Amino acid sequence: MVDMGRRPTIYDVAREAGVAASTVSRAYSRPGRVNADTAQRVFLVAERLGYRARRLNSHRPVGGQVRQAVGLVVADVTNPFYGDIIKGAYEAAREAGYQLILTHTNESPEVERQAIEHELAQVDGIVIASSRMTDSALRMVVKQKAVVLLNRAIPEASCVLTDDERGILRAAEHLASLGHDRITYVAGPETSWSDGVRWRSVRMAAARLDLDVKRIGPNEPTVLAGLSAARRVAELDATAVLAYNDPLAIGVMKGLRKLRIVVPQDRSVIGFDNIMFDELVEPTLTTVASPLYRMGFTGVQNCIAVSLGARPCGPPLVLPIRLVVRQSTAPAPVQRRRNRTSPARGTTRVSGSAAKAARSIVSGSR
Numbered sequence: 114m115v116d117m118g119r120r121p122t123i124y125d126v127a128r129e130a131g132v133a134a135s136t137v138s139r140a141y142s143r144p145g146r147v148n149a150d151t152a153q154r155v156f157l158v159a160e161r162l163g164y165r166a167r168r169l170n171s172h173r174p175v176g177g178q179v180r181q182a183v184g185l186v187v188a189d190v191t192n193p194f195y196g197d198i199i200k201g202a203y204e205a206a207r208e209a210g211y212q213l214i215l216t217h218t219n220e221s222p223e224v225e226r227q228a229i230e231h232e233l234a235q236v237d238g239i240v241i242a243s244s245r246m247t248d249s250a251l252r253m254v255v256k257q258k259a260v261v262l263l264n265r266a267i268p269e270a271s272c273v274l275t276d277d278e279r280g281i282l283r284a285a286e287h288l289a290s291l292g293h294d295r296i297t298y299v300a301g302p303e304t305s306w307s308d309g310v311r312w313r314s315v316r317m318a319a320a321r322l323d324l325d326v327k328r329i330g331p332n333e334p335t336v337l338a339g340l341s342a343a344r345r346v347a348e349l350d351a352t353a354v355l356a357y358n359d360p361l362a363i364g365v366m367k368g369l370r371k372l373r374i375v376v377p378q379d380r381s382v383i384g385f386d387n388i389m390f391d392e393l394v395e396p397t398l399t400t401v402a403s404p405l406y407r408m409g410f411t412g413v414q415n416c417i418a419v420s421l422g423a424r425p426c427g428p429p430l431v432l433p434i435r436l437v438v439r440q441s442t443a444p445a446p447v448q449r450r451r452n453r454t455s456p457a458r459g460t461t462r463v464s465g466s467a468a469k470a471a472r473s474i475v476s477g478s479r
Contacts, residue, residue, distance in 0.1 A: 120422070121159075121162040121163055121164040121422075122164070122422050122423045122424055123137050123138065123164070123418050123421050123422050123423045124418070124423055124424070125162055125164065126155060126158050126159045126162060126164050129158045129161075129162065130151075130154050130155045130158040131154075132151060132154075132155065134414075134418045134423065135205075135208075135209070135414050135417075135418070136151065136155070137155050137159075137418075137421075138209055138414075138417050138418055138421055139208065139209055139210070140152045140155040140156065164422065181209075181210065181211045181212065181237055182211055182212040182213070182214055182235060182236045182237060183202075183206050183211050183212070183213055183214070183236055183237060183238050183239070183240060183413055183416055183417060183420075184213075184214045184215075184216060184229075184232045184235070184236040184238070184239040184240065185198075185199065185202045185213055185214070185215050185216070185239075185240045185242065185409075185412075185413070186216045186218060186225060186228060186229060186232075186239060186240070186241045186242065186244070187199070187215070187216070187217055187218070187242045187243070188217075188218055188219075188220050188225070188242065188243045188244075188245060189217065189218075189219060189220055189334075190215070190217035192334060192335075192360065193359075193360070193388040193389060193390060194334075194358060194359070194360075194386050194388055194405065195242060195405075196388075196389070196405075197405035197406040197409065198242055198263065198405050198406070198408055198409035198412075199215065199409060200406055200409065201405070201406035201407060201408065201409030201410035201411075201412075201413075202240060202409035202410065202412060202413045203409075204410055205409070205410040205411075205412075205413035205414045205417075206413050206417075209413075209414075209417050211237070211413075211417060213413070214232065214235065214236060216228045216229075216232065218245070220245060220302060220304075220333070220334075221245065222244075222245040222246045222247070222250070222304060225241075225244065225245055225246050226246055226250055229241070229254055233254075233257055233258055236258070237258075237259065237416075237417070237420040238258060238259030238260065238261070238416035238417065238419060238420040239254065239258055239259070239260050239261075239416070240260075240261045240262075240263065240409075240412040240413055240416050241254075241260065241261070241262050241263065241265070242263040242264060242409075242412070243263065243264045243265065243305065243306075243307065244262060244265045244306070245302070245304040245305070248267050251265075251267055251269075251270065252267065252269050255267075255269045255270045255425065258420075259416055259417075259419035259420035259425065260416070260419070260425070261273065261412045261413075261415045261416040261419065263408055263409070263412050264306065264307050264408075265306045265307075266306075266429050268426060269425070269426050270425060270426060271415050271416070271419055271423075271425050271426060271427070271430075272429035272430065273408055273411050273412050273415065273429065273430045273432065274429045274430065274431050274432065275403045275404065275408065275431070275432050275433075275434050276431050276432065276433055276434050277307065277310050277311050277314055277401075277434070278310070278313075278314040278317070279433075279434065280314075280385070280401035280403075280434040280435075280436070281311055281314035281315055281317075281318055281355070281401070282314065282317075282318045282321070283401065283435075283436040284318075284355055284383045284385075284399075284401055284436060285315070285318035285319065285321075285322055285324065285355070286318075286322065287383070287399070287436060287438065287442065288324075288353045288355070288381060288383070288442065289322045289324060291353075291381065291442060291443065291444045291445055292352075292444050292445040292447070293324075293352045293353040293381060293445040294323070294324055294325060294352070294445070295324070295325045295326075295327075295349075295350060295351040295352055295353070296315070296319065296324055296325070296326045296327075296351055296352075296353045296354070296355055297326075297327050297328075297329060297346050297349050297351040297353070297354050297355070298311075298312060298315045298326060298327070298328045298329070298330075298354075298355050298356075298357075299329050299330060299332060299339065299342050299346065299354060299355070299356040299357060299361050299362070299365060300312060300328055300329060300330025300331050300332055300357055301330065301331065301332060301334050301357030301358060301361070302331055302332070302333060302334060303330075303331040305331075305334070305357075307357075308330075308331070308357050311357060311385070312328060315328075315355060325351075327349055327351065329342055329345050329346065329349075330342075330357075332357070332361060334357060334358050334360060334361060335360050335361070335364065336360045336361075336363050336364040336367070337364060338360075338361060338364060339356065339360060339361040339362065339363060339364015339365040339366075339367070339368060340364040340365075340367055340368040341364075341368070342361070342364070342365055342368070343364070343365050343367070343368020343369050343371070343372060344368065344372065346365055346368075346369065346380070347369060347372050347374055351380075352380065352381065352445040352446060353380065353381040353382070353383070353442070353445070354380055354381070354382045354383070355383050355385075356382065356383065356384050356385065357385060358384060358385050358386050359384035359385060359386050359387070359388045359390070359391055359398060359400055360384075360388070360390075361384070362382050362383065362384030362385075362398055362400070362441075363384070363390065363391075363394050363398060365382060366382050366394065366396075366398070366441065369382075376396060376441055377396060377440065377441050377442050377443035378443060378446070379446065381399075381441060381442040381443055381445070382398065382399070382441045382442070383398075383399045383400060383401070383441070383442060384398050384399070384400040384401070385400060385401045385403070386400065386401070386402070386403050386405065387400045387401070387402035387403060387405075387437055391437075391439065392439070396439070396440035396441045397439035397440045397441065398439055398440075398441045399436075399437065399438050399439045399440070399441045399442040400436075400437050400439070401434055401435070401436055401437075402434055402435050402436070402437045403432070403434050404432050404433070404434065407432060408432060411430065411432075415430075
């Protein structure tokens with residue numbers, strides 16, 4: 114039953130009509146892609162509830178037709194992490210009859226802010242993946258346009274996350290089962306919210322499993338940064354490496370090989386995200402797999418729904434992840450295992466932004 118004291122949303126219409134919110138969106142934006150009977154049922158329910166779809170930029174003609182568009186902002190278009198996110202976002206936009214405008218910000222919060230300001234008048238909503246901007250800057254954008262955040266959470270916006278805490282725990286449990294008790298975490302960028310969440314999760318898992326953990330970073334999320342970090346990894350007395358993302362993990366493996374340290378016999382390595390190159394490197398990379406295509410698809414779907422009147426905030430949507438075991442992990446060298454009597458400890462100081470992100474409370478288990 115809809116509370117008549119508030120404005121009905123796209124979700125109210127979907128529930129009453131017995132369809133998905135995306136179907137309601139398509140019924141208004143591209144009725145030719147919805148069964149005629151279904152579209153008629155949607156319109157009748159919407160009329161009965163008093164729902165009115167908002168089309169923020171429907172007055173803009175392109176070739177004699179109405180142009181509807183969603184912006185997708187990514188931190189680095191050359192990072193393979195974003196490939197499946199972009200594919201999913203494009204497919205969701207195509208199904209709804211929207212254009213997708215892709216923007217690359219080169220990991221810069223200043224460039225990101227300028228790009229979004231430029232896009233505000235051109236799109237019906239914006240999906241921001243792995244934003245490097247501050248919470249206050251994001252809140253200003255949310256006040257002006259329909260916004261969905263990927264890999265970032267603020268209470269004022271619709272957010273889609275992956276279950277990083279569970280993924281890190283599964284990775285740590287896998288290493289512990291192989292006899293590893295000292296782990297090096299190779300951190301990501303200082304401005305990365307996800308890095309703060311993952312570092313917090315590493316420390317929680319270490320405390321739970323009685324592991325020693327040290328942190329190296331911050332680092333750019335690239336193969337070259339991993340190569341540079343390899344020497345510091347080699348200097349630490351750890352038997353396993355857990356990297357912020359797969360490119361860093363791949364770079365660490367290549368760097369360790371140059372130092373004549375063999376993966377996985379001398380060091381086990383685990384990445385994060387399950388990008389396409391993980392099965393092409395030697396050895397193949399054990400990683401935490403994130404549903405990147407689904408994240409991009411869901412982000413655009415939700416953004417369109419918000420632009421049409423859905424409630425923009427609420428608990429973040431947390432997508433499940435899984436551990437993919439490949440060749441880069443193996444039992445720890447017996448002679449290098451410690452006497453397991455001391456408590457786990459994080460021995461590297463956390464940067465200010467990482468510590469702030471690590472304190473963020475996320476619904477579910479991020």
